[in-house]
Amino acid sequence: MEVLKLENVCKTIGKRQIVKNLNLKVNEGEIFGFLGPNGAGKTTTIKMIVGFLNPTSGKIYIDGKDTSKNRVEAIKNAAAIVEVPEMYPYLSAKENLKQLVRLDKEIHEDEIYKVLELVKLKERMEDKVKKFSLGMKQRLGIAQVIMGNKKIWILDEPTNGLDADGMIYFRNLFKKFVKERGVTIFISSHMLSEMEVLCDRIAFLDHGEIKSIEAMNDTHKKEDFDKYEMIAEESEKAIKILNTVSFVRSSKLKENSIEIIMDKNCYYELVKQLVHSDIKFERLNKIDRSLEDRYMEIIGESEKNNAFNN
Amino acid sequence: MLSIIKNEIIKLYHRKKFILCSIILILLLVATYWDFTNRIGDAAYRSDKKVLKYYEDQIKTTKDSSDAKDINQHIDQLKAMIKSYDEYKVNPKAWKERLKNEIKGLENTKSGNESVLSKETNFEQLNYDKYLLQNNFKPQQDFVATSFEFNDEYLQIIGIFVIIIFIIVAIITSDIISSEYTPPTIKFLLLRPVSEWKLIVGKFLACAVSAFALIATCDMVVYIFGGIKYGFTNLMYPVSIGPKFKYSSIMDVHLKQFISVIPNTSTVVPYYKFLLEVLLLQFVYIIACASFCTLISCIIKNNSAAVAITILLSVILLVISKLPSFQKVSNIMGGVFIFLGDSNAIISRSFVQQYGASYIGTMSAVIIMLIWTGAFMGLSLLTTRFSWK
Numbered sequence: 001m002e003v004l005k006l007e008n009v010c011k012t013i014g015k016r017q018i019v020k021n022l023n024l025k026v027n028e029g030e031i032f033g034f035l036g037p038n039g040a041g042k043t044t045t046i047k048m049i050v051g052f053l054n055p056t057s058g059k060i061y062i063d064g065k066d067t068s069k070n071r072v073e074a075i076k077n078a079a080a081i082v083e084v085p086e087m088y089p090y091l092s093a094k095e096n097l098k099q100l101v102r103l104d105k106e107i108h109e110d111e112i113y114k115v116l117e118l119v120k121l122k123e124r125m126e127d128k129v130k131k132f133s134l135g136m137k138q139r140l141g142i143a144q145v146i147m148g149n150k151k152i153w154i155l156d157e158p159t160n161g162l163d164a165d166g167m168i169y170f171r172n173l174f175k176k177f178v179k180e181r182g183v184t185i186f187i188s189s190h191m192l193s194e195m196e197v198l199c200d201r202i203a204f205l206d207h208g209e210i211k212s213i214e215a216m217n218d219t220h221k222k223e224d225f226d227k228y229e230m231i232a233e234e235s236e237k238a239i240k241i242l243n244t245v246s247f248v249r250s251s252k253l254k255e256n257s258i259e260i261i262m263d264k265n266c267y268y269e270l271v272k273q274l275v276h277s278d279i280k281f282e283r284l285n286k287i288d289r290s291l292e293d294r295y296m297e298i299i300g301e302s303e304k305n306n307a308f309n310n
Numbered sequence: 311m312l313s314i315i316k317n318e319i320i321k322l323y324h325r326k327k328f329i330l331c332s333i334i335l336i337l338l339l340v341a342t343y344w345d346f347t348n349r350i351g352d353a354a355y356r357s358d359k360k361v362l363k364y365y366e367d368q369i370k371t372t373k374d375s376s377d378a379k380d381i382n383q384h385i386d387q388l389k390a391m392i393k394s395y396d397e398y399k400v401n402p403k404a405w406k407e408r409l410k411n412e413i414k415g416l417e418n419t420k421s422g423n424e425s426v427l428s429k430e431t432n433f434e435q436l437n438y439d440k441y442l443l444q445n446n447f448k449p450q451q452d453f454v455a456t457s458f459e460f461n462d463e464y465l466q467i468i469g470i471f472v473i474i475i476f477i478i479v480a481i482i483t484s485d486i487i488s489s490e491y492t493p494p495t496i497k498f499l500l501l502r503p504v505s506e507w508k509l510i511v512g513k514f515l516a517c518a519v520s521a522f523a524l525i526a527t528c529d530m531v532v533y534i535f536g537g538i539k540y541g542f543t544n545l546m547y548p549v550s551i552g553p554k555f556k557y558s559s560i561m562d563v564h565l566k567q568f569i570s571v572i573p574n575t576s577t578v579v580p581y582y583k584f585l586l587e588v589l590l591l592q593f594v595y596i597i598a599c600a601s602f603c604t605l606i607s608c609i610i611k612n613n614s615a616a617v618a619i620t621i622l623l624s625v626i627l628l629v630i631s632k633l634p635s636f637q638k639v640s641n642i643m644g645g646v647f648i649f650l651g652d653s654n655a656i657i658s659r660s661f662v663q664q665y666g667a668s669y670i671g672t673m674s675a676v677i678i679m680l681i682w683t684g685a686f687m688g689l690s691l692l693t694t695r696f697s698w699k
Binding site for chain 2: 050051052071072073075076079080082083085086087088089090091095099100102103104
């Protein structure tokens with residue numbers, strides 16, 4: 001069942017079309033990434049989802065409820081961080097969460113202490129938020145999201161300001177909530193490595209358009225070639241020979257190793273050819289394509305085209 | 311709705327502006343006490359003697375006979391007041407005799423060429439004196455400080471500086487919406503399952519209740535302090551209410567307003583009723599001011615600009631109301647909420663005499679202010695769409 005659905009969502013501000021005809025569905029218990037360069041329209045889309053902005057056209061549904069028709073009912077099932085989580089600086093961390101409890105009947109006051117412990121702020125709960133660092137504010141923002149057992153968490157750069165430990169801790173925490181409570185997470189981030197290990201599916205957004213939605217398991221299967229890394233004794237000789245082999249598409253020196261791009265499933269033929277050509281090599285590893293490669297392929301291509309058109 | 315109001319009140323009490331309002335009110339209380347002790351009681355006696363000595367010196371050097379007549383009149387009045395104070399000192403329990411004499415004097419006043427208004431003033435005084443005598447209440451005198459007089463002093467000061475209440479409401483309310491934009495805590499609110507109208511109305515009510523709590527606390531301090539220092543006034547003690555007026559096409563020469571007195575409409579109300587009416591009018595006035603400030607806050611999304619514009623608008627209105635050319639149409643002031651802050655003047659009907667707004671009484675003032683409140687809140691709800699770009 002889909003918890004979040006966007007149907008032909010467009011947003012125009014002034015003469016500029018920020019978001020163009022977005023269509024996506026996020027399923028229950030899924031971690032869905034929203035990836036794109038600065039200005040791609042990620043935050044604008046998130047603002048439309050949570051009701052900060054109205055779409056110029058199109059529909060957004062949270063748990064089947066149309067956000068433009070009934071924002072209150074739709075947002076009941078969601079929790080969110082948009083940009084930097086804002087709280088009342090002159091109130092304590094605990095009082096900020098109490099304010100939240102009073103505004104949302106589905107959240108109980110007992111949860112405050114549990115979540116403060118979970119985000120490691122229990123010892124500072126009586127301190128005013130104005131004394132908090134960006135990382136601590138981010139933790140408090142995450143505490144707000146955790147409260148109330150909401151169906152979907154909409155997170156815009158949630159690990160912004162956190163140190164490495166914090167990022168790992170919260171990544172694991174998010175996974176734990178998805179696994180144990182069936183929470184759905186819609187997350188936008190610039191951190192490709194974070195998204196790669198966290199998300200089940202990722203939408204690549206560029207210039208307000210979704211270029212591709214891919215399951216992370218499939219990302220590596222998309223290409224019709226394999227990539228290998230080889231360390232050989234005589235690199236130049238090896239490259240020369242490799243470039244004459246029919247199934248090798250390209251080979252080049254990259255730092256201390258040789259990068260080989262060749263047709264799929266030709267590993268044994270390659271080894272045979274190397275032995276036959278008397279090339280001594282120490283290592284021959286298959287390289288899995290990273291999210292970064294895929295991102296560069298989708299977004300980088302578009303950037304190149306734009307630069308060319310301009 | 312109650313939880314929204316609670317949230318807003320907690321936020322208000324944690325902000326510096328609340329301390330600022332408390333300081334303003336403490337200064338108001340100090341000013342009341344200072345003025346009271348310099349005007350009433352022994353100070354009044356000493357001041358009368360000083361003025362008497364001044365007039366006695368003046369009469370020695372005055373050669374103009376009409377001036378001398380005026381000065382002698384003043385001297386007689388002052389001597390009578392000093393005599394009455396001396397008598398009171400010698401025999402404080404003889405007030406009944408003095409009151410009976412005053413009643414006799416008023417009853418024997420022959421109706422000659424006096425205006426309808428002065429006849430009504432005599433009628434008002436006569437009624438009041440009779441009520442005092444019948445119910446065994448001592449009349450108030452300037453040279454005796456009582457909690458009744460102290461409270462009256464406080465209400466008069468509030469009446470003169472009516473803008474103080476407005477400023478307190480403006481400080482509390484004017485940035486109620488705009489403060490959510492800097493820093494953008496509006497995001498915190500919009501992410502909760504609460505509708506916009508509930509947020510606006512909840513914020514408005516929280517401000518109105520907080521401002522009223524501050525003013526009512528100030529009222530209570532005056533009442534309790536006055537009671538402890540000068541003795542509590544009996545809650546059945548009479549408060550004189552002036553006559554009713556009606557619109558007239560002929561200007562009243564004394565009041566310089568197009569109104570005429572309705573004879574025999576002066577009355578007396580018990581002190582508790584008067585105090586309750588004061589509280590009611592203060593509450594409704596605060597509500598009207600808070601709704602106005604809420605509207606400004608909905609329109610102007612900058613904290614300091616919202617407060618500054620609200621106070622500036624009110625000052626401009628009050629200045630316009632003092633312009634001589636405005637006096638010709640001063641009766642319209644009763645229809646504008648900002649001028650209805652002097653509860654004492656409205657209840658005692660001196661507001662009608664001052665501005666010619668014959669339609670103003672406690673109930674009509676309440677209705678007018680509630681209509682303004684409805685209009686301001688309606689506009690606030692219609693014009694405000696929360697968003698965060």
